[in-house]
Amino acid sequence: MDKGDRTVSVVGLGYVGLPVAVAFGRAYNTVGFDVDTERIEELRAGFDRTDEVDPEELRTADVLFTDSVEELRQADFHIVAVPTPITAGNQPDIGPLLEASVVVGKALKPDDVVVYESTVYPGVTEEECVPILERMSSLECGIDFKVGYSPERINPGDSKHTFTKILKVVSGQDEETLEIVAQMYGSVVEAGVHRAPNIKTAEAAKVIENIQRDLNIALVNELALIFDRMGVDTSEVLEAAGTKWNFHKYEPGLVGGHCIGVDPYYMTHKAERLGYHPQVILAGRRINDCMGKFVAQRTIKEMIKAGRNILGSTVTVLGFTFKEDVPDLRNSRVIDGVRELEDYGVEVQVHDELVEAAEAEREYGIGLKSWRELKPATAVVVAVAHRAYRDLSPKSLAVLFDGEPILMDVKGIYDADRLREAGMRVWRL
Numbered sequence: 001m002d003k004g005d006r007t008v009s010v011v012g013l014g015y016v017g018l019p020v021a022v023a024f025g026r027a028y029n030t031v032g033f034d035v036d037t038e039r040i041e042e043l044r045a046g047f048d049r050t051d052e053v054d055p056e057e058l059r060t061a062d063v064l065f066t067d068s069v070e071e072l073r074q075a076d077f078h079i080v081a082v083p084t085p086i087t088a089g090n091q092p093d094i095g096p097l098l099e100a101s102v103v104v105g106k107a108l109k110p111d112d113v114v115v116y117e118s119t120v121y122p123g124v125t126e127e128e129c130v131p132i133l134e135r136m137s138s139l140e141c142g143i144d145f146k147v148g149y150s151p152e153r154i155n156p157g158d159s160k161h162t163f164t165k166i167l168k169v170v171s172g173q174d175e176e177t178l179e180i181v182a183q184m185y186g187s188v189v190e191a192g193v194h195r196a197p198n199i200k201t202a203e204a205a206k207v208i209e210n211i212q213r214d215l216n217i218a219l220v221n222e223l224a225l226i227f228d229r230m231g232v233d234t235s236e237v238l239e240a241a242g243t244k245w246n247f248h249k250y251e252p253g254l255v256g257g258h259c260i261g262v263d264p265y266y267m268t269h270k271a272e273r274l275g276y277h278p279q280v281i282l283a284g285r286r287i288n289d290c291m292g293k294f295v296a297q298r299t300i301k302e303m304i305k306a307g308r309n310i311l312g313s314t315v316t317v318l319g320f321t322f323k324e325d326v327p328d329l330r331n332s333r334v335i336d337g338v339r340e341l342e343d344y345g346v347e348v349q350v351h352d353e354l355v356e357a358a359e360a361e362r363e364y365g366i367g368l369k370s371w372r373e374l375k376p377a378t379a380v381v382v383a384v385a386h387r388a389y390r391d392l393s394p395k396s397l398a399v400l401f402d403g404e405p406i407l408m409d410v411k412g413i414y415d416a417d418r419l420r421e422a423g424m425r426v427w428r429l
Contacts, residue, residue, distance in 0.1 A: 004028045004187065009075035009107075011100050013039060013065070015050050015258075015328065016117060016152040017081035019163040022053055023188045024079075025063040031075050032063045033103070040067045049356070051327060052156065072107035077184055080104060080129075081117040081152060083258060085330070090265045090285075094124060101129045105136025112145045113180055117152040119207060119263050121270035122200040125149045126173070141173070148172040148181040149199045151206030156257075157326035167191045171202035210263040211281055216250045217260070218284035221291055224252040224429050228298070235412040235428055252429045253411055254295070254383065255288040256322035256333040292336025295429065299337075299379050299408050300344055302427055306404055308378050311345040316377040316400055319384025320352035320360060320368070324411075327354040334383045335364050349374055354386065376402035385411040394422035 006028055010021035013034040021032040034040055042049060046059040053061070064071060072078070082096045097118050104114055114133060116125050130141045139145050150170045155161050168189045172178035178195055186193045196202040224234040234252055242249045255261050264285055268278045303310060322332040334350075341348050349369045350360075360366045380400050382389055390413045397419070398405060405424040409416070412428045419426045 006077045006184065007031070007075045008184075009033060009072050009078045009104075011072070011078065011080045011104060012082035012096075012118075013043060014081070014083065015052055015156050016154045017079075018043070018048060018050065018058075019052050019154060020079060020081055020117070020152075021063050022057060022061045023163050025061050027188050028077075029074070030063045031071050032065045033067065033069075033072055034065075035067060035099075035103075037067050040065050049327065050156070052154070069103055069106050072104065073109065075107070076109065076112045077180075078104050078107070078112060078114045079117060079150075080114065083330075084118045084120055084262075084266070085258065086262050086265050092121065092266045092269050094120065094128060097124070097129065098132060101132040102136055105133040108133060108137035108139055108145055110139065110144045113148065113177065114145065115148040115150050115181055117150055119151065119210075119259070119266065120203055121207060121266040122203040123270070125199050125203060146173055146177040146180070147199070148177050149202045150181060150185060151202055151209075153206075153209075156328055157323065164188060164190045168193045169196055169202050169205055170194070171196040171199045173199060204267075207263050207267050210260045211267060211284075213250075214255065214260045214264050214288060215280065215284040216248065217253070217255055218287040220250045221252045221255075222287050225287075225294065228429075233416075233428060251411070252291070254291050254322075254333040254337075256331045257328065258322075258330045261288065261322070261331050261333065289333070289336075291429075292333045293340045295381065295383070295408065295410055296337040296340035296344075298427060299341065299381055299406075300346075302406050302408065302425060303379055306406055306425055308403070308406070312347065313379075314347045314349065314375060314377040314402070315341055316374055316380045317341075317348060317350045318352070318380060318382045318389050319386055320350050320355055320366070321384055321386075324385040325354070325387055327356070329355060329359055329363055332364075335366070337381065337383065338366065349377070352384070352386070353388065374400060376400065378402060379406035379408060381408040381410065382413065383410050385413045389413065394419055394424070397424070398422065 008024045008028045009031040010017045011033045024030045043065045080100050082100045085093045087093050153166045168185045170181045170193045172181050182193050227234045241247050271278045338348050357368045360368050407424050407426050409428045416426045
């Protein structure tokens with residue numbers, strides 16, 4: 001297959017950048033850059049620790065994987081897809097994005113185009129990143145090189161809504177740049193592109209996508225807190241309400257990850273800098289951020305009701321990633337429940353075979369247990385709906401307990417009546 005005229009670089013080869021690089025590699029000469037040397041070596045060997053790219057697809061990917069800035073100079077269309085996390089104080093941390101801009105700036109040449117995909121608050125691309133590109137390259141934006149923004153829409157673990165199958169929002173600093181960006185993405189994204197009128201609009205569109213989801217989940221989480229006091233099963237309420245044609249079904253749970261649990265703080269940060277204190281957005285964040293602690297406290301209550309000792313007891317937590325069937329630990333809210341249980345004097349053992357033990361230890365100081373290492377526990381909290389947990393039978397679950405089984409089914413993945421018939425005490429969020 002003939003390659004396009006341009007050479008593409010993708011800076012940042014994580015959950016977002018790698019699928020983008022592989023897709024562009026089919027149509028263009030492509031350079032995949034990451035500062036993580038170990039990650040580059042793994043990709044060269046055909047191994048993707050994120051599981052976002054099929055091993056065979058990665059093995060045959062026509063991408064030059066490198067950690068060398070010199071290799072970036074080959075490209076004239078640069079895509080930046082690095083993480084934009086938050087600090088411990090829930091403030092935006094655009095440090096990785098600014099560092100990536102330094103790298104790209106060193107490789108920038110006249111007539112190059114730089115497109116940012118990282119989630120930011122409106123204004124970051126032009127006000128924060130462009131000055132760095134200009135300083136590092138000694139070139140002038142708008143004259144020597146152009147910039148655009150195309151928000152990422154990758155959904156980790158989703159094999160249906162992949163990079164090429166999701167409508168891509170594109171923008172540019174002027175009409176000429178917009179056409180270049182639209183043509184480039186349109187040539188590899190089967191779903192097509194939507195042209196935003198300017199960069200700030202595209203930046204805002206991305207951040208509110210996840211704010212909307214965050215608030216909807218916060219609503220059902222708050223309802224779950226209320227229904228729990230009523231003794232009403234939230235899952236059954238949602239099932240009944242969902243029979244109405246215009247009811248939008250969201251499920252309660254632990255809202256973590258690098259998108260929904262992070263992006264709202266980018267918008268609230270910008271709003272507060274403009275003198276406006278957002279109320280609804282922050283209220284939703286407060287509710288969602290408290291759910292891990294609530295699940296832990298509810299677990300303690302169930303143990304007390306069953307007449308079990310709390311101090312020195314053992315609780316098993318199944319699942320540690322931020323969502324089902326992905327190995328991503330970033331901003332997992334399961335840790336909130338673990339810490340709360342530990343505060344009650346409970347010994348907590350955590351199992352998640354999708355997670356590298358070294359990463360869990362490095363990020364959270366948690367030593368994961370293998371299935372065989374799990375000792376019988378007073379209670380089991382199924383925190384993440386991994387397929388491996390969904391497939392467990394009542395008999396398989398029963399071996400995890402010491403005494404009367406107390407099962408905390410956070411995501412409502414089991415048939416509660418069936419488990420109760422098997423002699424289990426079952427609670428669902």
